Structure formats: C-alpha cells, structure tokens
Amino acid sequence: MKIRPLWILALVVPASLIIHLQKSAQVFASDDDQTDTGREISIDCGVTEESQDSNGFHHEADDAEFVESGKIYNVSSDDIYANSQEQVWEQMKTVRSFPEGVRNCYTLKPKNGKCNNYLIRVYMSYGNYDHKNSIPYFHLHLGVNFWEKIKFQNVTDIRRKTVVQLSPTNYIDVCLINVGKGTPFISLLELWPLSNSIYRASSSLLPLGLMTCVNLGMSENLKFIRYAADIYGRSWLNGKIDNSKPIYTSEGINIDVKEYRLPSDVLKTAVRAQNVSSSLYINLTSINFTADNEHYIYLHFFDFEEHSNGEVRSMEITFTDTIREPVTLKHEDVRTLVKKIPKGVILNGISITSTPGSSLPPMINAYEIYRALPQPNTPTHEEDVDAMRNIKHAYNIMRISWQGDPCMPIDYRWAGVTCNYSERIPRVTSLNMSSSKLAGQIVTSFSNLMTLEALDLSNNQLTGEIPESLAELPNLKLLNLTGNNLTGSIPKALRDKSTTGLTLILDGNPGLCQTSSCKAITKKFIKPLVASVASVAVLTTIVYISLMLCRHKRKHHSDSKVMLVKKDDQIRLKNQGFSQAELHRITKDFETEIGEGGFGKVYLGRLKDVTQVAVKLLSKSSQQGFDEFQSEANLLSLIYHKNLVSLVGYCDDGDMRALIYEYMEKGNLRNLLSDNNPNVLKWNERLQIALDAACGLDYLHNGCKPPIIHRDLKSSNILLSENMQAKIADFGLSKAFANDTDSHISTRPVGTFGYLDPEFHRSGNLNKKSDVYSFGIILLELMTGQRAITGTSEGTRHISDWVNPKLEIGDIQAIVDPRLERKFSTASAWKLLEVAMSCIAPIAIQRPDISCVVIDLKQCLAMETSLESAESSSLISSTTLDSSYSQSGMSYSPPSAR
Ligand SMILES: *[C@@H]1O[C@H](CO)[C@@H](O)[C@H](O)[C@H]1NC(C)=O
Ligand SMILES: *[C@@H]1O[C@H](CO)[C@@H](O)[C@H](O)[C@H]1NC(C)=O
Ligand SMILES: *[C@@H]1O[C@H](CO)[C@@H](O)[C@H](O)[C@H]1NC(C)=O
Numbered sequence: 001m002k003i004r005p006l007w008i009l010a011l012v013v014p015a016s017l018i019i020h021l022q023k024s025a026q027v028f029a030s031d032d033d034q035t036d037t038g039r040e041i042s043i044d045c046g047v048t049e050e051s052q053d054s055n056g057f058h059h060e061a062d063d064a065e066f067v068e069s070g071k072i073y074n075v076s077s078d079d080i081y082a083n084s085q086e087q088v089w090e091q092m093k094t095v096r097s098f099p100e101g102v103r104n105c106y107t108l109k110p111k112n113g114k115c116n117n118y119l120i121r122v123y124m125s126y127g128n129y130d131h132k133n134s135i136p137y138f139h140l141h142l143g144v145n146f147w148e149k150i151k152f153q154n155v156t157d158i159r160r161k162t163v164v165q166l167s168p169t170n171y172i173d174v175c176l177i178n179v180g181k182g183t184p185f186i187s188l189l190e191l192w193p194l195s196n197s198i199y200r201a202s203s204s205l206l207p208l209g210l211m212t213c214v215n216l217g218m219s220e221n222l223k224f225i226r227y228a229a230d231i232y233g234r235s236w237l238n239g240k241i242d243n244s245k246p247i248y249t250s251e252g253i254n255i256d257v258k259e260y261r262l263p264s265d266v267l268k269t270a271v272r273a274q275n276v277s278s279s280l281y282i283n284l285t286s287i288n289f290t291a292d293n294e295h296y297i298y299l300h301f302f303d304f305e306e307h308s309n310g311e312v313r314s315m316e317i318t319f320t321d322t323i324r325e326p327v328t329l330k331h332e333d334v335r336t337l338v339k340k341i342p343k344g345v346i347l348n349g350i351s352i353t354s355t356p357g358s359s360l361p362p363m364i365n366a367y368e369i370y371r372a373l374p375q376p377n378t379p380t381h382e383e384d385v386d387a388m389r390n391i392k393h394a395y396n397i398m399r400i401s402w403q404g405d406p407c408m409p410i411d412y413r414w415a416g417v418t419c420n421y422s423e424r425i426p427r428v429t430s431l432n433m434s435s436s437k438l439a440g441q442i443v444t445s446f447s448n449l450m451t452l453e454a455l456d457l458s459n460n461q462l463t464g465e466i467p468e469s470l471a472e473l474p475n476l477k478l479l480n481l482t483g484n485n486l487t488g489s490i491p492k493a494l495r496d497k498s499t500t501g502l503t504l505i506l507d508g509n510p511g512l513c514q515t516s517s518c519k520a521i522t523k524k525f526i527k528p529l530v531a532s533v534a535s536v537a538v539l540t541t542i543v544y545i546s547l548m549l550c551r552h553k554r555k556h557h558s559d560s561k562v563m564l565v566k567k568d569d570q571i572r573l574k575n576q577g578f579s580q581a582e583l584h585r586i587t588k589d590f591e592t593e594i595g596e597g598g599f600g601k602v603y604l605g606r607l608k609d610v611t612q613v614a615v616k617l618l619s620k621s622s623q624q625g626f627d628e629f630q631s632e633a634n635l636l637s638l639i640y641h642k643n644l645v646s647l648v649g650y651c652d653d654g655d656m657r658a659l660i661y662e663y664m665e666k667g668n669l670r671n672l673l674s675d676n677n678p679n680v681l682k683w684n685e686r687l688q689i690a691l692d693a694a695c696g697l698d699y700l701h702n703g704c705k706p707p708i709i710h711r712d713l714k715s716s717n718i719l720l721s722e723n724m725q726a727k728i729a730d731f732g733l734s735k736a737f738a739n740d741t742d743s744h745i746s747t748r749p750v751g752t753f754g755y756l757d758p759e760f761h762r763s764g765n766l767n768k769k770s771d772v773y774s775f776g777i778i779l780l781e782l783m784t785g786q787r788a789i790t791g792t793s794e795g796t797r798h799i800s801d802w803v804n805p806k807l808e809i810g811d812i813q814a815i816v817d818p819r820l821e822r823k824f825s826t827a828s829a830w831k832l833l834e835v836a837m838s839c840i841a842p843i844a845i846q847r848p849d850i851s852c853v854v855i856d857l858k859q860c861l862a863m864e865t866s867l868e869s870a871e872s873s874s875l876i877s878s879t880t881l882d883s884s885y886s887q888s889g890m891s892y893s894p895p896s897a898r
Contacts, residue, residue, distance in 0.1 A: 038231045041108055041191040046072040046094025053090050057227075062096060066189075067106045069400055070096040073185075075127035085223050086158050087235075088188055092125040097185035098176055101400035103141070103412040104184065105175040108191050113170045114855070117196045119233055120165065122174060123188035124150060125158040136182020141175040142207060144377040144408035150184075158187075160235070163373070164199040165207035168855060169382065173404045177412075192233040196851055197702045198260055201296065201340075201372045208296055208370035211287055214239035215366045217246035217269035229263040236266055236366060241280055244271035247363065249304040260300065260336050262366070267302040267334065272363035279353040280362050287347070287369055294372040295341040297350070300365045303329035307360065314358040318351045326355065380407040380419065384428045387448035388414070394443045397436065420451060424862050430454035434480070442467055442486075451475060458482040458505070466490060466512075471497050480505040487511035578651040583658055587615050595668070605660065612663035613648050617656070633659065639704065643696030645719055645729040664727065666720035669778070673715065673785050680817075683824035684864050685724060686782045687832065691857040692726035693718050697775060698850045700731055701768050711766050713774035714755045714788070715781050754788030754798060759844045769844035775853070776839025783832055785817035800840060807833070828863040835860065 043066055044051060044059035051059045062072070073095050075081075081089035098104035110118055120142070126135050135154070140147040140161060148161045165172070172191070176184035199208050215225055215236035226235040246269065253264045273280050289295060303313055313329040319339060327337055341347060352362040379385065388406045391397070399415055407419035407426035418430040428449050438460035446455060447469035454477060455470070462484040470479060471493035479494075479502060486509040498504040506512060578586070586605035595602040600619035606612055633650040636659070640646055651658040666672065669689060672681055681689070700708040710717075710731045717730045751760065755777050757770035777788050780799045790797045806814045812829050813822065835856045841847050848856075 039190060039192050039227065039233055040110060041189075043106070043189045044091045044094065045096040045186045045188060046074070048072065055087065055228075059091070066108065067096065067104070068398060069101060069104045069403065070098045070185075072096050073129040075125075075129045076131065077127075080127055080156050081125070081158075084156070084158065087224070087226055088123055088158070091123065091188040092127060092158060095124075095127070095129050095185045095187050097130065097183050098178065099183050101403075102178050103175050103401070103404055105141075105173045105404040106186070106189055107404075108172040108174065108189075109170065110167070110172065110191055110193060112193055114167050114852070117164065117166045117194040117199065118172065119162060119192040119194055119199075120172065120174060121160065121162040121190045121192075121233065122186055123158060123160050124152075124185060125187050126152055126155050126185070128155050129185070130183070134182060136184065137179070138182065138184035139177040139179055141173070141177055141404075141409075142373070143169070143173050143175075144379050144405045145373065145375045147207075147209065147373060162210035162234075163207050164194065164210070164370070166196065166200060166851070169379065169385075171385075175404050190233065194232055195259060195261075196849070199296075199298075199370065201294065206294070206372040206375060209373050211295075211369040211371055213237065213366075213368045215266045215269060216241060216244075216271040216364060217248060218265075219269075225263050225265045229265055231261050231263075234368075236263070239367075241271050241282060243274060243278065244280055245274055246270075247272055247305065251304070253302075253304075260298075262300055262302075262334075266300065266366050268304070270302065270304070270363050270365040272305075273352075273354075273361040276354050276359055276361045278361070279351050280364060282350040282352075282364075282367060284347050284349045284369070289341075289346045290371070291344050291346060293374070294343055295345075295347070296370045296372065297337075297339045297341060297347075298368040298370075299327075299337040299339070299350075300367065301327065301329055301333070301335045301337070301363070302365050303331060303333050303363065305331070305360070305363070307331045311359065313360040313363070314355040315362045316353050316355050318353070319347055320345060377408050378425055379405050380426045380428065381451075384449055384451075387445045388417070388428065390445040390448075391431075391443060394445065395433075395436070395438045395440070397433075418454075427451040429475075430456075430478075432456040433460070435459040438462055440464075442470075442481075444469055446470060447472055449473070454478040454480075456480040457484065460484050462486055464488070466494065468493050470494060476502055478503045478505075481509065482506065483508040485509065485511060489513040578649050578653070578658070578660060580651065580653045580656045583615065583651050583653075583656065586613065586660075590615075590617070604663065607648075611648075612665075614661045614663045616659045616661065618658060639708075639731075641696055641699040641703070642725065643692045643727050644699065644731060645727045661729070664719035664729070665722040666724060668716045668729075669718040669720065669726070669782075670715040670787075672720065673781060680819045681782075683816075683820055683828070684861065687828065687857065687861040687864055688724070689718065689720070689726040690779055690782055690832070691854065691861055693728055693778065694775065694850055694854045694857050696726075696728040697771060698854050700728070701771070701850050707768060709766055709768060710771045710774075712751055712755075713771050713778065714752050715778050718778065752788075757844065758842050767844070768850070769847045772839050772847045772850055772853070773844070775850065776836045776847070779832060779836035779839065783816055783829070783836065785819060803833075807837070825864055828860045831856065831860045831863065 039057075042057065042059045043062050044053075045062050047059065048061055048063055050061045053059065060066070075093045075095065081092050084092070086092070108120070110116070122140065133155070135152045137152075138150050140150055142163055142165065147163060150159055150161070152159060174189060176186060178184055201208060213234050213236055216239050218225070218238040220238075223238055224235050227233050230236065248270075249268050253267055271280065297319070299317065305313075307313065307330070310330070315327045315329075317325045317327060317337065317339075319325075319341065323339070323341070323345070325337060325339060327335065329335065350367075352364055354360060354362045380388075385406060392402055401412065401415045404412065406414045406417050406428060407421070410419075410421065413419060416432040416434075416436075417428055418432075419426045420429045429451055430453055431446075431449065432454070434456045435458070438457065440462065441464035442457065442462055444467055446452070447467060449455075450473065452473050453475045456478070458480045459482065462481070463486065465488035466481065466486055468491035470476065471491060476497070482505050486506075488511075490504075490506070490512070494502070494504060506514060583605075584590070586607060587603045588606075590603045592604040593601055594604050594614060600617045603615045603617065604612065605615045633647070633652065636647040637650070645661050645664060647659060647661055649660040651660070671677060697710065697713070700710060708731060710728065712730060713728070717728060719727050719729050721727065751757070751766065751770070751774075755774040757766065757773040760766060760770060777799060780786070780803055781788060784799065784803065786799050786802055788799050790799075790802070803815055806812075812826055812833065815833065816822075816824060816829050835853055838846075838848055839853065
C-alpha cells in the first residue's frame, strides 16, 4: 500500500448560482485566520536573494527551490518602467529566461498543500533584456494543461495572467513553453491562498482564468485597488458605466466580508442608475468570450445607501434573453452573485434594471469575469511523480526535460522515461538512466515506480548492494545494472524473479558476488511481520500526511449571516405551502408508510402531475416553534444540489407540519447494504455512492454560507434514486449554523450512536469534522457491509473495532464485504480504507475536509473504472486519453437533470 494521491480533475461543486448574503455583523476586526494573511509566495524572477521592494513587500529568492533552469538578466535601461502605473514595475527590471528546452517550470509548494484553493499570477515584461529587440511569443501551462498565450504589444508592455485553482496536487507547476517564436521568460510569480469556497467552477475542478476584475464608482485619478488593500491579491481596475452615477460612502465599514474579502474601497464605491426607470449596462464587447469555454461572472453588491422605511432594492440582472437573475438588497447587505455562463453563449453585456414597483434605482459595486480552463490532460499518477522527483533529487539530476510532470503532456515527457497512457492516469513504465553519472546507492524510490517494466541504470558509478525491494515491482522485466560498482550479493528475491521472466544484467560490477553461494540472505522469515507492521505504519503515516496536507482552514465567527442558495433559473418553490387537505389527498390519507425518521413517519405521496414524493410528517413531539419551522422550511427549499434530497414543499397548517421531499425510489443505503437485499451492491456502485454522498456533504459544508452541519449523517440518511444516484437526506433539520465552530448554539441533541464524533463527548460541539467522522463510518459500512454498531453476546461492537485488527495484519480481503466475492481491485480498496480511516481519526483536526475526501474518492473510483476497462480490453481505444477529462466528470449529470 502506497501513498496514492492525486491526478484528479473533476470536482463537483456547488450550484451554478450562489448568492451569499451577509448581514451586518461586527467582525471585521477579529481577524485571526492564519491562512488569510495574504500573499504566501512572491518570486521576483532574476533576483537570487530574498528581497524587499520599495512598497515593503517581501520576495523570495529566485533559486533552485523553485526553478532549476534558465538564465537571469537585468533589463538594461532601469528607468523604462519608472512611469508605469504598475505596482510591480521594480520587479520587471529582472527576468529569468529559458533559452534551453521546450518546457521550463517553476514548482510552487504551498503550505496548505493539495485540495486547497490558490490564486496564482505571473507577470512578464520584455524590456529588451536580451538586447535583441525581438519580442517573443510563448505559452504558459498550469500543471499539465494549457493556461494562456503570452503576446506582448511592445517592449515595455507588462503582461499579467491570473488563475484560481483548487489544486489537485501538493506541487503547483507553472511552466513556460517555447513554441518556436522566441525565448520564454518571466518577471514575477505570485501565489495567494484563498478560501476554498470561492471562485470554484460549478461542475468540475476546472481552474478559472481571470479575464477582468473591475471596480465601479472610483475616483477618476485612481487606476487600481490592489495589494495590500486586497488581501486576496486581486487588482481592481477603475471601470466606468455610461449614464451611471458614482456613489460613495464615507462611513467605516464594519461588516463581515470574509468570503470574498472585498477590499473596503471596493465596497465603499459603487455606481447606480440616474433614476429608477433607467438601467445600468455593463458593456462586455471588449471581453474575449470564447464559445468553447464556460465563463463565470461574479457581481458584487454592497448596498450602503439609506433606504426609507426598510425598503428593499429589487433588481433584475439580464445576461442574455434567457439568462436572468433577480437580486434584492436590504440596507447594508453585501452579496456576490455568481453566474455560470454555459459554453456557446457569448455575452455582449449585462444589464441591471430595477424591478417594477421598486423605488430604488439599480446599483452595483464591482464585477469579475473568469474563463474555466479545460483540463484535457491528466497528470501522472502521484506515486510515480513523487518517486521520480525523489530520484531526481537523490542524484541531483539536471536534465532540461526533467521538469514539471514526468509523463504529461506527452510531447514534453522526461527524457529516458516511457509511460503507459492507456489508462486514465499515465504511469511510468520504463526508466533509462544509462550513462547518467549516477553515484551512490540505488535509492528505494525506484521500487516505488509500481508499474515499471524496464530499469536501465547501466554505466554509472552506483555503489552498495542491490535493493531487494526491486523484486517487488510486479511487472519488472528488465533490470540493467551493467557497468557500476555494486557490491554484496544478489538478493534472493531478484534471483528468483530472474528465473520467471526478469532479465537481470549485472556484468561489469567487479565487487558483486553473482553466485548463490554468497552469504545467505536470511531476511525472509521476518518479512511477513515487517510487512504487516510496515503496512500499519505506512497507513498511519499516510493518514497523518494526508491530514497535514488537507489541514482545513478555520472559519470565522460571523454573527448573523443568512444564506440563499438558488437553482439556475428561478427560486425554487417559492410558495410551495401545502394545506392539510392537500396533504391528505397527496398521500391518500397517509395510506403508505415508507419509513420512519428521527422526526416522524414518512409517507408516499403523489402530486397532481404524478410525481412521487415522500411526505415527512413531523411528529408532535419534534415540533419546533412556528417561526423556526417556517424559516427552516424556507431555507431548505432554497438549497439545491443533485446529491441532496430536495424539498418539494412543506405543510404548516393547523397542527400539521410536514416536509415534502422528492421520492427516492431505491430507498436508503442501510437497507441496500443489509443481508436482506438480494442484489448485492457492486464495488464500483459503492464507490460511486461514496462519491455522490461526499459531493452532497461538500456542498453543505463548502457551498453554503454559512456552512450547514448535518449532525446526523448515517447510512439510513443516504437515499438512492431510481438510477442509483445517492443523495443525502435530513440535512436541513439540523439547522444552519452561523459558523463551523459555533455549534454550541444547537438546541437539540442529535447524532446517532456509532456515528457520533468521539470528540463530541468531550467538547459537546458538533462541527464539520463531526460530519466527516460520520461519513468515515459510512465509508466503512460501504466497504465491509457491516453495521456501524453490531450487537454481540458481549454487548455492542463498533465497526472500527471490527476493522482495526484486520487492518493491523494488512488483511484487506477480510475487511471488504465477502458478498463481493473478491470482485474489486485491492488498490482501490486500500485507498478507500485510507480515506475512511483518515475521516474517523479520533482527533477532529486530524480529519480531512470533505472537499479533500471528494478528490480522493474520485481517484479511487478512477482506479476501479480503469481496471474494469483494462479487463474488457476490447473496449480500449486510443480515444481513452482524449476523453479522460470528461470521464473524470464521471456520472455527474448537469444540475438541471431533474
Ligand atoms: C431617467 O433618466 C434618463 C436618463 O438617464 C432620462 O432620460 C429620463 O427622463 C429619466 N426619467 C425620469 C423619470 O426622471
Ligand atoms: C537506454 O539508453 C541507451 C542509450 O542512451 C541505450 O543504449 C539503451 O539500450 C537504453 N536502454 C533501454 C532499456 O532502452
Ligand atoms: C545494458 O546496458 C548496456 C550498457 O548500456 C548495453 O550495452 C546493453 O545493450 C543493455 N542491455 C539491454 C538488454 O538493454
């Protein structure tokens, strides 16, 4: 079992439209979030010592920690940028250029690691640094995929490219590609950690490339609002709208702006229409929308104007004839409207009008437009990437091609490396480091290249013994160690292997004993023990490491945020109140009981249009106060995600309270896993269910503002639709919390024995990590078929107590549900177990954020599906690679599917 991380590309995230509504709260001052301290990395390329610029901003040394190739230059005429409006003109006076090789990369290693959101920005300005007066043209790649074309207008033109990415890997490669039109170079490179819930493409993990970022209503003589006023490093251009009136507030702003962290100068300025009957029109004809990309529009509002008698500013935003959104603002509301513009739609502009009856004219503060960058290439298996990086560092190899990803893109793969591209995730299959001046021992990292078939280390100065671990490479067919100074004897395992298909070439190693009469190798008998101890140790380490990598950011207190999450086109079910009489009709007088939940019985119902629904009748004892019920029902009706059971309506009539949900044909996961179900769930179905449920939980945790803590996640709360799509049920009944840690305001004890966070007993708090714990238990159930709690003769037994002894001896076969009859890949089973164990870490902070779990589960499922396709090899075609991206979107149908 190995660390087997991330290639992953698609992450299903929140709705295509989210409105964050944040009401006044005094939080601005209490900023204790360690991750929000602004820029983490800034490399002034060409300056090889740490430095500080005249603004007092710190820059890292541009050295081998980040980049290993290229030459540094000064721009000769120092003053050519002196009149520049750019804050960064000083950093433009040195560059690193890359005359050699096709791809040269900077590798950034952010502290928060993978599964976190980053803004990455590069600056380039030619400045005739090479005295050739020939302005180059080149490409930028982010990781293994295309990011931007870099084209300059003139010698002093400063190009700035910004991208936001939820990084799927711990390393972020920013690569410059020579396309034969001049030498690529770079002037400045920056990285900023962002909140994980902002600037995320809705249907996948696509990075978002910034197209424009504009603040409105600014004073004429200002050009930008930017760092350090903007803690997230955005540069807000001073924009204008025809026939609009700039408005401004001089009051201090004491509202919580935690999500998008808009600078106060962006909030304090805005434009509004001249009068209520005229509109605002944002002209976007200069924005280069492309039909092949999705685009994301962010419209920011802060309504600081006084409203008479609590009046609401009610506006309609028109993107195209068919894409419209309402926005209503109360005094001091801060909102960001996020709108996904689907492929094929080219916007000319956005118009904002006030809706009939509103007496306040339309207004807006700022807007941003991003392009979702397609990710056709999948990075090499992370295990191989790590091994190759380790090998490179162990022998201090400086090969121009050995930068960025080892196998991807195919044209830029590392010299001497051959890869297998027939499965979704490329893997290294042969490594030829013949005559590469390697000195020292043969490092064990070679044995981590699990799919290696040929290893040629001939004609080097390698010393020491041949590591026995090389024999553990299952597919190794050629090991050429000719012409080294290896000593000792040949490990027995390797000798054995050479009788079964391994070609072992060892000539020219005078100190090597090649006969079997050399001192016996006696490690064998201790090996099983070592292996099992090692597997536990490795697992623990992995869990630990992955926890460290996925360390989650602490959220802030924010007193009274209110959330609105909406579906694409309309607020769903505005008035889906049902009367008692209707409820009786729908359910045929509560004829068919289909379940009983914590809050009451559930009945089958049928709406007029024959849609089946589940009617949850809240029992008298569980009934809350009238207001609470209504506000929760309202809230629930606004939450929409394909992996959450959606509310169709509610009844609050007389003494009857009920919630009406979509009907989930296949029932709950607990029943599907039970022995009574004759149709045993297949392994890949289980993985898909795990992933679906994780996506639903990710939405509650990271897509909702404030986050929603489920508090009673369990297998009987995971329901399955007719086509086996898993959805989480019963989530809203646990109340939306103002924030992650503030859960002591919970009024009702919840949680189910077996699923309850062990920390709860100590702290009495339920938070996101408690849900992650419960989710881990569900993963164990999925894997094992066991119940969370089983009654035994000695009392009750928790599922983790059942798994742990088997885990200690490394017996994965004994852990996985025997009803699967071994029809699963051990690799994906180990991976799933890793994820589950990390989720149920006893200490909450050691558990990963659910967004990280989503990524891991996608990988897990991909392992399984690639295996399946390998088995039915007739189905493999050369198109696999090209379509890999869309496949990684897996079974997700667009949110509008239902
Ligand atoms: C509103 O403003 C527009 C110009 O922006 C003007 O043409 C129109 O007459 C105004 N309407 C009212 C009712 O003042
Ligand atoms: C490795 O490369 C060398 C030449 O650089 C070649 O002679 C040798 O055959 C290669 N080995 C393999 C296994 O391809
Ligand atoms: C092993 O390496 C030597 C030296 O590079 C080379 O001459 C020989 O052809 C290699 N053998 C194989 C089978 O690749």
